[in-house]
Amino acid sequence: MRAALPQDALLEDEASRRTYECDGLTGRRSVPDLVILPGTVDEVRAAVRLCHAHGVPFVARGAGTGLSGGSLPVAEGVVIGLSRLDAILDIDLARGRVVVQPGVTNLAVTKAVSSAGWYYAPDPSSQQVCTIGGNVAENSGGAHCLKHGFTVNHVMAADVVLPDGELVTLSRDDSGPDLLGLFVGSEGTLGIVVSATLRLLRTPQAVRTWLAGFESTDKAGDAVSQIISSGILPSAIEMMDSLTIAAAEAAVSAGYPKGAGAVLLVEVDGPLAQVDDDSAAIEAICRACGAFEMRAADTVEERARLWKGRKSAFAAVGRISPNYYVQDGVVPRTKLPEVLRSIAALEAEHGLRIGNVFHAGDGNLHPLVLYDAAIEGQSELAEKVAVKILDLCIEAGGSLTGEHGVGVDKACSMPKLFGADDLGVMLRVRDAIDPAGISNPGKVFPTPRLCGEVPGPYRVHPLERAGLADRF
Amino acid sequence: MDPKLLDDCVHCGFCLPTCPTYQLWGEEMDSPRGRIWLMKATVDGTLELDRTVSERFDRCLGCMACLTSCPSGVQYDRLIELARERVEEEVPRPWRERLLRKVVFALFPYPKRISFALRFASLPAPGPFRPLAELAPPWRERVAPPMVTPARGEKIARVGLLTGCVQSVLFGEVNKATARALAAYGYEVVTPYNECCGALALHAGHREDGHDAANRAYDAFKAAGVDVIVTNAAGCGSHMKDAHLDIPVRDVSELLAAGNAPELHPLPYRVAFQESCHLGHAQRVREEPRAALRSIPGLELLEPADQEICCGSAGIYNLVQPDAARELGNRKAGAVLATTPEIVATANPGCAIQLAASLRRAGTPLPVVHPVELIDAAITGSWEPKSRRHAP
Structure with missing residues (x-):
């Protein structure tokens, strides 16, 4: 690597490598042997080719914000960080397209085109920091993917370095099987995206955000189902329960309705006439479902105020509890009230508080299991409860992950959702492209080794506590 | 270092895009999240605090952009301050760095010395001092506001202007303008303290020196019987506010906002x-x-x-x-x-x-x-x- 890459692209010292030992899922850590920060696509290829030649596993990393451990390094492996490939290569507004390198942040794409009246639709909560490369790998969503779709709906083409170092261009215009669709969301197991052509949308003429306060999540859940079945497609429907409302109030004084057991944030965008029509229908449905307070906001500032509580919810919960575990599951929209009741039962059964804040419109739950790691046994319990919540989602006909990915965190749960045949087919596809299994190994697919270890936050092993063993 | 302060960080990475050094180099260890991770590792004893680690703390500008972008309320200002203090105590610096820092701290907190040194700024500077010479403005006569500037119209408060070290030598005009403007907005302005407030020292890991200087400033303002200490240098204001004095500290713009604005002439620029x-x-x-x-x-x-x-x-x-x-x-x-x-x-x-x-x-x-x-x-x-x- 020293011969093939410039000196400043290689991080060899222990301190530097340590800072790459985990992503947003800090409970899982592994210090890579080498971190490579390529400055060009050729350097990415050179690094991957050498890994391929010597059978060294590599893990691509963007900003390291993932919550499922998708960019967790592999011991004795290499991390390829794409942070320096951060150029916007081309802006073609006539075609509504932009070509970016993988290290460009999600929000930077919108910022580059917003003054001309365009934006990039997928908007993960981490959009100010997460990168397009990571978005493509994880098929990231966001609050507004209800109407506008996930990353896969907005990537038109991508240049990809395959696990043997070959550079290929995958495009929607290709004939044959949809290889671009296969690549988006493959969580780094099929190669590294080195440039992406993204579809832009026109900034809508009007955007209106509704805040509705309900007595209970049941009533709010009813409203969600009725809004969708009435044929309206809001750009976002978000729900928060009383615990997360209280946390948001304490942290940022969001001004949510007092005494609400649940609030809904419903946003509609489009031509003004349609926004007006949809708004009238949404208000009527919410009131009929028992909303006791409703507010609407049209301007950027007013809408930001309504969104503030929702956007700060995770961090706010961090302020009322020493630790929390973020879960990511999906249920059919109509099963929302039922699953929420089952989650409440788990709360009572195990004595841990659970906050619910989620993308209600598409049934994507983000339960927050609150615990105190300083209390012996609580982190294990929190994790157990989090896994039980996933089981509830699967039983209700839902899925393991809405948008955080499988990564290492949920690899062990894959067999609960997919049979041996399903997993076998997935592995055959992966083997076809990465026969040596060096591109982000240990992710997505369960292996015996992985399942012997527990995912989740770091805990001191009893042997370590007793001074009988070291973690290394 | 306080492990509680370190635990506030949930590793979300929201600080990365606003960190100047991450923007420059795109390296995790030169970001707030990476530096906090290194602090944690040196505290839990899994990593030695040596030059490879302390360089990462040295490279932090202390600009505090991460305080604004952090959703979890991490007190990075305290953390980097504590880390720098540890570095100064535990990690020896190479001689060139030691010499430069010595000169900087022997020079900047002392207005007379800065003034003297400026006379030589145009001479060729050796190695580590080159940046000093490159940045230095030309020597000029020192000017200062009067000891007392009476309020125009009804007096709102008696305020003590911290004229500062660098500010008083290089930007005496700013101090004079501050006194005149505040007077016009209804404040009586006095200038009982014309030395360094300790901000430079504290932000570079010399915590005690920084606090001592702030206390000396406080004593002077207390003796002068001011209602408010006013600063026109953002770094000094931040340091004085953090010193938790029992006299309120305000930036000049805050006092202008609360004052009685006189009629202003147009400036079409x-x-x-x-x-x-x-x-x-x-x-x-x-x-x-x-x-x-x-x-x-x-x-x-x-x-x-x-x-x-x-x-x-x-x-x-x-x-x-x-x-x-x-x-x-x-x-x-x-x-x-x-x-x-x-x-x-x-x-x-x-x-x-x-x-x-x-x-x-x-x-x-x-x-x-x-x-x-x-x-x-x-x-x-x-x-x-x-x-x-x-x-x-």
């Missing part, structure tokens, strides 16, 4: 305002200086892009990390010039020096002023931009 990190991120004073500038008839207020990113001045950073500082300065000059201003305003002497040097390198030496100088000019109605070249 395009003015780019560059927010100082220690005013915006550290003190969270953002609206007041802009409101003051907007209150001047005819003045067009311009906002450069990437306002939240440091200009590279950062206390003594442009002296001890000259390459990074120069690159950040160039980027800042580019963002400022893109707004096509006629005047550049910024509320901290370090930023003013850095911006002036960067604009000079870009071949566009615009006048760089403190916002209060424009207020002062609008009060008197006498402003001649072409003849003014602050820190040229």
Whole structure:
């Protein structure tokens, strides 16, 4: 690597490598042997080719914000960080397209085109920091993917370095099987995206955000189902329960309705006439479902105020509890009230508080299991409860992950959702492209080794506590 | 270091895009999240605090942009301060660095010495002192506001102006303008303390020196019987506010906002305002200086892009990390010039020096002023931009 890459692209010292030992899922850590920060696509290829030649596993990393451990390094492996490939290569507004390198942040794409009246639709909560490369790998969503779709709906083409170092261009215009669709969301197991052509949308003429306060999540859940079945497609429907409302109030004084057991944030965008029509229908449905307070906001500032509580919810919960575990599951929209009741039962059964804040419109739950790691046994319990919540989602006909990915965190749960045949087919596809299994190994697919270890936050092993063993 | 402060960080990474060094190099260990991770590792004993680690802390500008972008309320200002203190105690520096830091700390807190040294700034400087000479403005006569400036009209309060070390030598005009403007807005202004407040020392890891100086300043203001301590240098203001004194500390723009505004003459210029990190991120004073500038008839207020990113001045950073500082300065000059201003305003002497040097390198030496100088000019109605070249 020293011969093939410039000196400043290689991080060899222990301190530097340590800072790459985990992503947003800090409970899982592994210090890579080498971190490579390529400055060009050729350097990415050179690094991957050498890994391929010597059978060294590599893990691509963007900003390291993932919550499922998708960019967790592999011991004795290499991390390829794409942070320096951060150029916007081309802006073609006539075609509504932009070509970016993988290290460009999600929000930077919108910022580059917003003054001309365009934006990039997928908007993960981490959009100010997460990168397009990571978005493509994880098929990231966001609050507004209800109407506008996930990353896969907005990537038109991508240049990809395959696990043997070959550079290929995958495009929607290709004939044959949809290889671009296969690549988006493959969580780094099929190669590294080195440039992406993204579809832009026109900034809508009007955007209106509704805040509705309900007595209970049941009533709010009813409203969600009725809004969708009435044929309206809001750009976002978000729900928060009383615990997360209280946390948001304490942290940022969001001004949510007092005494609400649940609030809904419903946003509609489009031509003004349609926004007006949809708004009238949404208000009527919410009131009929028992909303006791409703507010609407049209301007950027007013809408930001309504969104503030929702956007700060995770961090706010961090302020009322020493630790929390973020879960990511999906249920059919109509099963929302039922699953929420089952989650409440788990709360009572195990004595841990659970906050619910989620993308209600598409049934994507983000339960927050609150615990105190300083209390012996609580982190294990929190994790157990989090896994039980996933089981509830699967039983209700839902899925393991809405948008955080499988990564290492949920690899062990894959067999609960997919049979041996399903997993076998997935592995055959992966083997076809990465026969040596060096591109982000240990992710997505369960292996015996992985399942012997527990995912989740770091805990001191009893042997370590007793001074009988070291973690290394 | 306090493990509780470290545990506040949930590793979300929201600080990365606003960190100047992460923007420059794209390296995790040169980001707030990475530095906190290293602090944790040295505290839990899994990593030794040696030069490879301490360099990462040295490279932090202390701009506090991460305080603004952090959703979890991590007190990075305290953390980096504590880390730097540990570095100064535990990690020996190479002789060149030791010498440079010695000279810097023997020079800057002492107005008379700065004034003396400036006479030699045009001579060729050896190795590590080159950045000092590159940034230094030409020598000029020191000017200072009177000991007492009576309030015009009804007196709101008696305020003590911290004239500062660097500010009083290089920007005496700013101090004079501050006293005149505050007087016009209804404040009686006294200047009982004309030494360093300790901000430079504290931000570089010399915590005790920093606190001692702040206490000396406090004693002088207490003896002078002031109701409020007022600062016009963002770094000093942030330091004095953090010292938890029992006299309130305010930035000059905060007092202007609360004062009785006199009638202002028009100043028909395009003015780019560059927010100082220690005013915006550290003190969270953002609206007041802009409101003051907007209150001047005819003045067009311009906002450069990437306002939240440091200009590279950062206390003594442009002296001890000259390459990074120069690159950040160039980027800042580019963002400022893109707004096509006629005047550049910024509320901290370090930023003013850095911006002036960067604009000079870009071949566009615009006048760089403190916002209060424009207020002062609008009060008197006498402003001649072409003849003014602050820190040229």
